[in-house]
Amino acid sequence: MALDALPSGTTYYWHVRAATGETTGSFSLPFAFVIPAGLLPPVPIQPAEDSVQSPRPALLVTNVPQPVSVTSVMYHFEFASDSTFGTVLQRIDKNRSPVSPTRADVTSDLPNEPIF
Numbered sequence: 615m616a617l618d619a620l621p622s623g624t625t626y627y628w629h630v631r632a633a634t635g636e637t638t639g640s641f642s643l644p645f646a647f648v649i650p651a652g653l654l655p656p657v658p659i660q661p662a663e664d665s666v667q668s669p670r671p672a673l674l675v676t677n678v679p680q681p682v683s684v685t686s687v688m689y690h691f692e693f694a695s696d697s698t699f700g701t702v703l704q705r706i707d708k709n710r711s712p713v714s715p716t717r718a719d720v721t722s723d724l725p726n727e728p729i730f
Contacts, residue, residue: 623651654678656689659715669723673706677714686710691718695725 620626625648629641656675661667673691680687687710693703703725708718 620649622649624649653681653687656716669725670720671724673718673720674715675718677710677716680710689716689718693720693724 625646627644627646629644631641632639656678658673658675660674661671675689678687689708689710691706691708692699693705695701695703704720704722706718706720708716710716
């Protein structure tokens with residue numbers, strides 16, 4: 615059975631069973647999945663958390679799935695000296711790469727003191 619794109623923000627359930635020409639087995643226990651509303655957050659790959667980097671690190675993120683109805687996805691990278699991003703030091707806007715991962719390069723030196 616083919617389905618059109620499922621609406622987001624909904625939990626769906628599925629199960630499966632095996633069959634031969636003569637016998638049909640029982641269905642598996644049900645499994646659930648959610649298609650979240652909106653975009654999923656990208657997953658940072660590089661640099662590793664708490665790693666020591668050059669003042670201009672290269673950033674890699676795993677691409678989020680691109681919704682069928684959307685022609686492009688833009689990532690907004692931010693650097694700050696604290697985890698609440700109270701003071702943003704630099705922003706980079708980067709179009710989603712057609713193949714994962716997407717890379718963003720820091721364009722000017724970051725301060726030496728904070729850990730990013």
